[in-house]
Amino acid sequence: MTPAARMQAAIELYEGMNGTQRPSDRVAADYFRQRRYIGAKDRRDITLQCYGALRSHARLDWWIRTCGAEVTPRRQILAWRLLALGESLERLRERLGTGKYAPAAPDGEEMELLQCLSTHTLDHPDQPMDVALEMPEWLMEPLSHALGERLELELTALREAAVVDLRVNTLKAELPQVRTALAEEGIETEPCPWSPLGLRIDGRRPVAATRAFRDGLLEVQDEGSQLVALLADARPGLRVCDFCAGAGGKTLALAAAMENKGQLLACDVLDKRLNRSSVRLRRAGVHNVTRRALSSERDPWLKRHKQSFDRVLVDAPCSGSGTWRRNPEGKWRFSPEDLSELLDLQARILESAARLVKPGGRLVYATCSLLREENEQQVEAFLAKHSEFAVRPVRTLWTELLPTTLPEGQGDYLRLFPAAHGTDGFFAAVLERQEVEG
Known part of the structure; x- marks a missing residue:
């Protein structure tokens, strides 16, 4: 897929995520299941765009409204590319309306929005704390009560993507055996610091496709x-x-x-x-x-x-x-x-x-x-x-x-x-x- 086609797919998927109460990972799974022609590398890129926008939801909305525009899923994806990825306005415009599978070209109002966004980054000192920390305003009080002085630190961590942890199934294997089996399939792991049965992966890897997983030697579990x-x-x-x-x-x-x-x-x-x-x-x-x-x-x-x-x-x-x-x-x-x-x-x-x-x-x-x-x-x-x-x-x-x-x-x-x-x-x-x- 071309970069423009991946962007259009991300917009379509993100619209689906916003239009349902179903978990986003299930929406994504159904989307790709119905489009098996989309390869693994393209899926990763499309998913990255959607989850990047989800994790930046409040800040993207704040910026779009600050620029005087109405929030839509398409605009959130475009705003994420400008504000979070630092993509230039010129590069973004090159991918809009330039092919059969590309996103539609922006109209005058949307072009004004993109021009406004293009001179900024995702974070801004004027953003209220709930916006900056990506949290609904009503939850800030109970979270502050729970987290105290750790509020900002923990909510900042909560904005980021989670690691992938695995639990070794001791009915079938021991931790060193599983670690070796995964390494042989190109997945490097480190022991978790607290769980004696845990292995941690840096980044997302196709664990479910490994023989170790199919043979029941491990489970994905935080x-x-x-x-x-x-x-x-x-x-x-x-x-x-x-x-x-x-x-x-x-x-x-x-x-x-x-x-x-x-x-x-x-x-x-x-x-x-x-x-x-x-x-x-x-x-x-x-x-x-x-x-x-x-x-x-x-x-x-x-x-x-x-x-x-x-x-x-x-x-x-x-x-x-x-x-x-x-x-x-x-x-x-x-x-x-x-x-x-x-x-x-x-x-x-x-x-x-x-x-x-x-x-x-x-x-x-x-x-x-x-x-x-x-x-x-x-x-x-x-x-x-x-x-x-x-x-x-x-x-x-x-x-x-x-x-x-x-x-x-x-x-x-x-x-x-x-x-x-x-x-x-x-x-x-x-x-x-x-x-x-x-």
Whole structure:
């Protein structure tokens, strides 16, 4: 494809991303699936343009409006090329309206906009803090409450693309073996700093096309997510419930920790997501998992299995604010009403899942959120009503369960951040049901 054709494809894809509530990565996957003639190099370039615009959404809008124009997806892509890539106006104009597959030539109004933008860069001191940090204005207060003096540092990191982390599947291989196998296919990795099972790739590489992936030696999983699963301490022979299992990422990690010994139950209210996990489970060689679709977080099944599990992991539905490096559109689709509904749902899920934990067993509550409302405040509200549960501090659990050094800043709970730890934002609390005396 010519540069002009790639630009037009980026505009088309970006319009599709803006015209739906579906995740942008799925929109992109469908777009390229329907256009198999687009090669890998062209796909990377087109995707770069779209995600560059997504990560610069607020600043691009600010500049377009500052120049007196209306915001459209096409103009955001063109503005990104001028402001972020530093492309010259002359070079951009050469690619507009110059061929069958090129973007249409600009009209007079759009030409005035491009001329206005061409003398600037993406950042400007007049931009409000929420614009400069690419965050909806209403979220700045709760994020400031959660991050304190680290607000600017962490939100700046959240604007950037995330690294790719892999978890070695210890049911089939050890870390050095996987690292060597990937290197033989041209993918260099480094061990993750905190997870003893983690490998990190610099940049995006076709991991899913490797033999190591096809053979089930590894899974793509952020290091923070790996650590949550490890802190669940799912040992061989235990009875474990992954209460909000989804497509099975943490289920796979729990099964490997259990060495396929014991019972692992994967639950979710979305049976389609559970069904999607079957391929991953087979590839990983997991055979101690039973999947169960729940009608709701209050399914009658819960009452029949009261206090029967050694470990219950609640990877709760949340804002996903800790993952907005990967899903930058999520922040713009998230509203105060969404947060209110999530807080109510999280409290109900935590209440219901706790019923499954046997005396001496542990309940692990986790989110990929940065917000205290979804994290510490949920746990503290639960503990205020349930004196039979007590916190097992992460700072002491870590030395019992993991061979690596405890990340900076950990106390009773696990708190991970993009800038501080190089992971997605994660929270986890380990709560133990006390043994009945007498």
